[in-house]
Amino acid sequence: MCGIVGGIAERNISEILIEGLKRLEYRGYDSAGLALIDHHHVVRERQVGKVANLVEAVTSRHLHGNLGIAHTRWATHGKPTQNNAHPHASGEVAVVHNGIIENYQELKQELQQLGYVFSSETDTEVVAHLVNHALKSTPDLLTAVQTIVPRLKGAYALGIIWAQQPDELIAVREGSPLVVGVGIGEHFISSDQLALLPVTNRFIYLEEGDIVRLKRNSIEIFVNTVLTHRPVKELDATVMSSSKGEYKHFMLKEIFEQPEAVQQTIAQALDAEHLKAGFLEKADGAFDTIQQIQIIACGTSYHAGMVAKYWFEQIIGLPCQVEIASEYRYRHPVIVANTLYLCISQSGETADSLAALRDVQRHAKQQHKTIFTMAICNVATSSMVRETDFHLLTLAGPEIGVASTKAFTTQLAALMLLVLKVGEIKNSIAADLKQSVIQALWHTPKVLNETLKNDAEILRLSELFVEKQHCLFLGRGTHFPIALEGALKLKEISYIHAEGYAAGELKHGPLALVDNDMPVVILAPKDEMLDKLKSNMEEVQARGGELFVFADEHSDIHAKDRQHVVHIPAVSEWLAPIIYSIPVQLLSYHVAVLRGTDVDQPRNLAKSVTVE
Structure with missing residues (x-):
């Protein structure tokens, strides 16, 4: 969630x-800092807010060093303050940390009894003091770190320096991503390879339990x-490069990149009709x-x-269950043999999803049950891809905006490809249906482009949301999840409270919320549920609700008093969820811009959730 960068070099x-x-x-953060070794002393600067504040402070102090660590923090323990910002120090030891030390209170009490004084509310500071204390028994930083790591419970990535060994950087990975950037006469660490692309495109992807000692030449x-x-x-650096270009925000750029991203994702699997x-052929037997x-x-x-x-x-016709990883991993689920456990993650480093995957693998092994694991992911080098039996990449390219857009629609495209593949192997999909879905997939990028042409109209409607505090999103069938996604987007970046519901559930509670001040967003593709959805719309209007309808152009739904309609191009009902994701993304984006929020980095949120 937060970010680590560190390195050792001959240059500043x-x-x-x-x-x-x-x-x-x-990735999202609330403070930033760095620590350097200069003339056998730790020099440190930390600032609340944006990295620009840190830059100003470092520049004014003319800080210099050949060995250093830096960090952007997303608060888990303690408010965003300068004292809580990383790096944390104990004597001449400095530490940066991603993750959570679960037993820090116990360790803190022990360290306080030894005379250590804490200046922050964080769990990280215990690591700095533990290393400092271990160095009283050994003159070697690596040995000290190896001594204290077994005492830490939780998930963490660490970068550690000590002024008395100005030629070494020690790093640890345990449950939180960390890579080593390989240079010539210089080496680096980071929680995300993207941070190191200006200096190297060669990386070592650390595994769980790895402890690393970096020197300039080793x-x-x-x-x-x-x-x-x-x-x-070696990474193709061009694949990872990203800029806003002509767009005001990364999110808007990424919304408009979706036709190409979906095209790239389906093209890896489809050949004409x-x-x-060779598509996923290694998984045929499974x-x-x-x-x-x-x-x-x-x-x-x-x-x-x-x-x-x-x-x-x-x-x-294949049974499928879907569960939230943070709940699944703690309810002791029954492992069923001959199940494909499918993990979906943009980053492939999502802490709860990874933990659930590892739990499933461990329990299946203990119970001698044959299962298969698979990842659908946007990062080829991620932990999830490396730790599953099979993987299917979403070729979305870098997604910088915290609120996911093109990663979501490419996940949907990849999932449909997987459905086709499994159906083909199991001979459980009718030939004409398979042909129809493949044709619809090829057509999807074009329909996405046509849908994006509604941007100006959606901007106009978004002006009616600016003063609202609540909103409902309604959909039926495959569009119930899109209603949930639309509500999530709106609350993420505009800070308007929004809820998504299956439209058939309207009478079972949510209808009580509807009044003259409640906007209700309706997703209305032309499918077998359309007539029932129209009845739900009537229920809302009868209670004074104002409707904002994204409707199929052939749905016979038209604008009238307190019913605003944006017509969406006709599309196969199977691929409609991909298309109807676009208008809810654009609506959320424009409302957020009009309300003046930080669209790409909304408050309290992070791009990659690498802690529980």
């Missing part, structure tokens, strides 16, 4: 660290004090034996999974 490293932090701003990785090897992988022969699907995901990815449940069951 402060500008590299700051540039890395700037590249991590999209990289040593230890597992349980034993030296081990991890491969160096067929699935490519797909032939699976009896059900269990989808595990969080947030927007969970909504994508909800849509896929309809597809798996209605198109190929």
Whole structure:
């Protein structure tokens, strides 16, 4: 959620660290800081707010060093204050940390009894004091870190420096992502490879339990004090580059990138009117034996999974369950043999989803049950991709805006490709239906482009939301999850309280909220549920609600008093959820801009949720 950058070089490293932090701003944060070793002393600067505040402070102090660590913090323990900002220090030890130390209170009490004084409310400060204390028994930073790591409970990534060893940077990965950037005469660490692309495109992806010692001319990785090897992988830096270009915000740019992103995602699997022969061929045997699907995901990815449940069951007759990862992992679920456990995540580092995946794998092994795991993910080098049996990439490219847009629609496209593949292997999809869906997939980017032409009209309607405090989104069937997604988008970036409901549930409670001041957004594709949805619309209008309807151009729904209608191009009912994602994204975006919120980095939120 927050960001780590660190490195050791022959040159001054402060500008590299700051540039890395700037590249991590999209992840969400509330303060920033760095620590450098200069003449055998730790020099540290921390500022609340944007990285720009840190830049100003570092520049005014002329901070310099060849070894350093830096951090953008997203508050978990303690409010956003300078004392709570990273790096934290104890004597001449400085530490940056992503994740949560779950037993920090116990460790803090022990350290206080030893005479250590805490200056922050964070869990991280205990790590700095523990290392400092361990160094009283050993003159070696690596040994000190290896001594204290077994005492830490939770998920964490650490970067640690000590002024008495100005030629070493120690890093630890345990449950929170961390990569090593490989250079020539210089090496780096970061929680996201994107931060290091200005200095290297060669990376080592650390695994759970790795402890790393970086020197200018060497990289040593230890597992349980034993030296081990991890491969160096070269990344195509052009794939990871991203700028706003002509757009005011990354979110708007990414909304308009969706036709191309969906096109790229489907093109990896489709060849004219067929699935490519090599598409997911390694999974053929597994797909032939699976009896059900269990989808595990969080947030927007969970909504994508909800849509896929309809597809798996209605198109190929395969039972499918969808659960929120943070709930699934704690309710001790029954492991069922011959299940495909499908994890969906934009980053592939989502803490709860990864933990649920690992729990499933561990329990299946203990119970001697045959299962298969798969990731649908946007990051080829992520933990989730590396730790599952199979994976299907969403080729969305970098998504910088915290509120997911193109990652969501490419997840939907990838999920439909998976439905087709499993149906083909199990011979459970009718040939004409398969052909129809493939044709609709190819047509989807064009329909997305046509739908985006409604931008100006949606902007006009968004002006009616600016003073509102509440909103309802309604949909039926596969559009119930899109209603949930629309409500999530609106609350994420405009801070308007919004709720999504299955329209058939309107009479079971939500109707009590409807009055003259309640906008109700309706998703109205032309499908078998349209007539029932029209009845739900009448129920809202009878109570004085104001309707904002995104309706199929052939739905026979038209504007009238307190009923605003934006017509959406006709599309196959199977692919309609992808298309109807566009108007709710645009509505949320424009409302947020008009309300003056920080669209790309909404308050309290982070792009990649790497802590519980």
